[in-house]
Amino acid sequence: xxxxxxIVFKEIRELLTPATLLxxxxxxxxxxxxxxxxxxxxxxxxxxxxxxxxxxDNSNLSKIATNILDKSAKVIYNSTNKExxxxxxxxxxxxxxxxxxxxxxxxxxxxxxxxxxxxxxxRGAGILDSISSSVVGLLxxxxxxxxxxxxxxENIEVNATTVLQxxxxxxxxxxxxxxxxxxxxxxxxxxxxxQSTLIPxxxxxxxxxxxxxxxxSMALEKENxxxxxxxxxxxxxxxxxxGKIIASAFIGLILAVIYMLGLGYYLMGFQMTDSAGAAQASxxxxxxxxxxxxxxxxxxxxxxxxxxxxxxxxxKNYKSAQTLTFPVTMLTLIPMFITMFKDxxxxxxxxxxxxxxxxxxxxxxxxxxxxxDDYLLVISGIVYVSIFAIVMILISVWIxxxxxxxxxxxxxxxxxxxxxx
Amino acid sequence: xxAVIVKNLVKSYGEIQxxxxxxxxxxxxxxxGLIGPNGAGKTTTLRVLSTLLQINSGSVKILDIDLxxxxxxIRKIISYLPEDAGAYKNLTGRKYLEFIANFFDSKENxxxxxxxxxxxxxxxxxxxxxxxxxxxxxxxxxxxRALMTDxxxxxxxxxxxxxxxxxxxxIRKIIxxxxxxxxxxxLSSHNxxxxxxxxxxxxxxxxxxxxxxxxxxxxxxxxNASNIEEVFTEVVK
Numbered sequence: 001x002x003x004x005x006x007i008v009f010k011e012i013r014e015l016l017t018p019a020t021l022l023x024x025x026x027x028x029x030x031x032x033x034x035x036x037x038x039x040x041x042x043x044x045x046x047x048x049x050x051x052x053x054x055x056x057d058n059s060n061l062s063k064i065a066t067n068i069l070d071k072s073a074k075v076i077y078n079s080t081n082k083e084x085x086x087x088x089x090x091x092x093x094x095x096x097x098x099x100x101x102x103x104x105x106x107x108x109x110x111x112x113x114x115x116x117x118x119x120x121x122x123r124g125a126g127i128l129d130s131i132s133s134s135v136v137g138l139l140x141x142x143x144x145x146x147x148x149x150x151x152x153x154e155n156i157e158v159n160a161t162t163v164l165q166x167x168x169x170x171x172x173x174x175x176x177x178x179x180x181x182x183x184x185x186x187x188x189x190x191x192x193x194x195q196s197t198l199i200p201x202x203x204x205x206x207x208x209x210x211x212x213x214x215x216x217s218m219a220l221e222k223e224n225x226x227x228x229x230x231x232x233x234x235x236x237x238x239x240x241x242x243g244k245i246i247a248s249a250f251i252g253l254i255l256a257v258i259y260m261l262g263l264g265y266y267l268m269g270f271q272m273t274d275s276a277g278a279a280q281a282s283x284x285x286x287x288x289x290x291x292x293x294x295x296x297x298x299x300x301x302x303x304x305x306x307x308x309x310x311x312x313x314x315x316k317n318y319k320s321a322q323t324l325t326f327p328v329t330m331l332t333l334i335p336m337f338i339t340m341f342k343d344x345x346x347x348x349x350x351x352x353x354x355x356x357x358x359x360x361x362x363x364x365x366x367x368x369x370x371x372x373d374d375y376l377l378v379i380s381g382i383v384y385v386s387i388f389a390i391v392m393i394l395i396s397v398w399i400x401x402x403x404x405x406x407x408x409x410x411x412x413x414x415x416x417x418x419x420x421x
Numbered sequence: 422x423x424a425v426i427v428k429n430l431v432k433s434y435g436e437i438q439x440x441x442x443x444x445x446x447x448x449x450x451x452x453x454g455l456i457g458p459n460g461a462g463k464t465t466t467l468r469v470l471s472t473l474l475q476i477n478s479g480s481v482k483i484l485d486i487d488l489x490x491x492x493x494x495i496r497k498i499i500s501y502l503p504e505d506a507g508a509y510k511n512l513t514g515r516k517y518l519e520f521i522a523n524f525f526d527s528k529e530n531x532x533x534x535x536x537x538x539x540x541x542x543x544x545x546x547x548x549x550x551x552x553x554x555x556x557x558x559x560x561x562x563x564x565x566r567a568l569m570t571d572x573x574x575x576x577x578x579x580x581x582x583x584x585x586x587x588x589x590x591x592i593r594k595i596i597x598x599x600x601x602x603x604x605x606x607x608l609s610s611h612n613x614x615x616x617x618x619x620x621x622x623x624x625x626x627x628x629x630x631x632x633x634x635x636x637x638x639x640x641x642x643x644x645n646a647s648n649i650e651e652v653f654t655e656v657v658k
Contacts, residue, residue: 226509229506231472234525235524403474406473
């Protein structure tokens with residue numbers, strides 16, 4: 001083999017290790033599954049939105065509206081009972097119930113915009129949850145434009161403002177048991193996302209920063225050969241594990257506060273405009289809710305650091321510690337993106353299971369859940385994360401008590417079992 | 422009275438048996454040396470006695486305390502110096518000794534630190550960061566750390582490993598002195614001449630088994646050898 005080939009071969013052997021390949025393989029699998037989910041969302045966009053309507057006016061102008069709805073949407077209710085219509089839509093994944101009032105065309109002819117009452121049925125507050133309502137919004141724009149065109153073509157004498165804007169929307173949104181008047185789903189999503197953006201980002205930053213600190217700390221103890229000395233000192237193993245977790249949590253919280261100050265001011269710019277609407281729609285967190293969020297953040301931080309401590313016991317040196325932070329980063333990014341795009345309630349069952357199973361997702365879901373009084377999700381999340389943290393700490397302490405921390409030896413009985421099979 | 426009693430000690434790593442049922446006793450205040458080539462089982466034995474590794478079978482008693490049953494109690498009376506030990510690089514020598522001393526009796530804290538500083542003998546450099554120390558200085562600090570607590574049993578793995586002649590001699594003197602003060606010492610070494618100078622009794626270990634044990638002088642007489650190196654070669658034959 002030539003000198004060049006010899007060096008290339010050696011470099012490939014050094015670089016192409018399972019530690020290099022595994023993160024990329026996991027990343028590829030995650031992207032593949034995310035691609036499938038997005039594919040499903042594309043199908044959802046292509047399908048016409050499910051709606052219902054009542055046309056009390058039954059005039060030429062109102063028929064322009066109903067014709068567009070019949071053509072571009074899947075109409076599952078077209079009768080005269082509003083309550084029955086809304087109920088039908090709620091039971092059949094409907095998006096909106098549209099009601100055209102009796103004096104719709106008369107108002108337009110008198111120079112006043114014709115009222116279209118819209119009862120939105122909102123299922124989730126994620127970016128992708130409001131796609132169907134956006135499609136209905138576009139249909140309502142089309143109705144407005146077609147009525148304008150008709151008024152011009154028919155030379156109906158009304159003022160210019162009414163010609164340009166012949167309809168006006170009176171909107172009410174039904175979302176998780178709340179009736180929010182005067183707001184379409186897009187506005188509600190906007191308010192909710194501005195209120196719940198800070199926690200996922202801060203959570204992600206704390207977990208990644210303090211988590212990598214714990215893993216690196218363990219790796220450095222091994223690399224600097226200080227671990228053996230530490231383990232022979234008269235100190236309990238639980239104290240070593242707890243000491244490392246508490247110190248990292250403390251530093252993580254300091255970093256988070258600094259980070260939150262900057263990000264908080266940045267996000268405040270967006271929240272100011274929404275605060276009045278949020279209060280009106282009662283989309284805000286009460287003091288007891290904030291306490292629950294704080295508890296959720298705290299137990300999650302402990303769980304994350306306990307998990308990192310466990311990963312840290314596997315680290316052989318500082319370099320391998322860098323690789324071990326990858327699963328933590330991914331487990332933090334996945335729930336952050338999922339909760340940003342979809343609400344927990346509107347996720348497929350498998351994704352719901354995955355999201356609940358990832359302990360870091362709970363404080364990210366908590367603010368939105370608490371706004372809509374979903375205490376079960378938040379409290380069960382806190383209980384689950386606490387159990388997860390305890391299990392991780394117990395496993396870490398157990399590893400500290402065995403030879404595994406220094407020798408990295410695996411269970412020989414398990415090995416033998418595999419060999420026999 | 423025996424300070425250390427090791428009976429049929431077995432330690433395996435998976436399917437590899439590193440220590441194959443060794444037994445030895447160390448008297449109080451004695452310097453006992455484990456001598457053998459690389460991979461003979463010296464470090465494994467020392468790591469077991471310092472509570473770092475669990476015993477597969479056999480028993481170890483230090484000052485009558487069962488190591489397998491009460492490792493926490495053992496840690497209070499021993500001190501272990503690994504062959505390639507390190508110290509926290511961002512601490513000064515003094516802060517490092519203070520950090521270690523804090524795990525022991527708080528009333529004795531100042532006394533322990535003063536003793537550690539005296540043994541390390543680093544002068545004004547004790548207040549410099551460990552990161553700036555030479556290999557010899559670092560080793561002296563670690564020896565100071567290991568011996569400052571006045572342990573009942575000091576377990577020293579290659580205590581002069583990688584040191585120049587002068588530093589090595591200094592450390593040997595320190596070990597001799599603490600032994601005179603009543604501390605029992607168990608050490609391992611490749612350096613047969615060092616062992617001959619330091620140890621009251623030695624055990625020759627090869628392939629996880631003790632193949633000979635005794636007072637260096639008597640072993641030399643027994644094998645008609647002029648030094649321990651020759652004894653070892655003779656025994657291994």
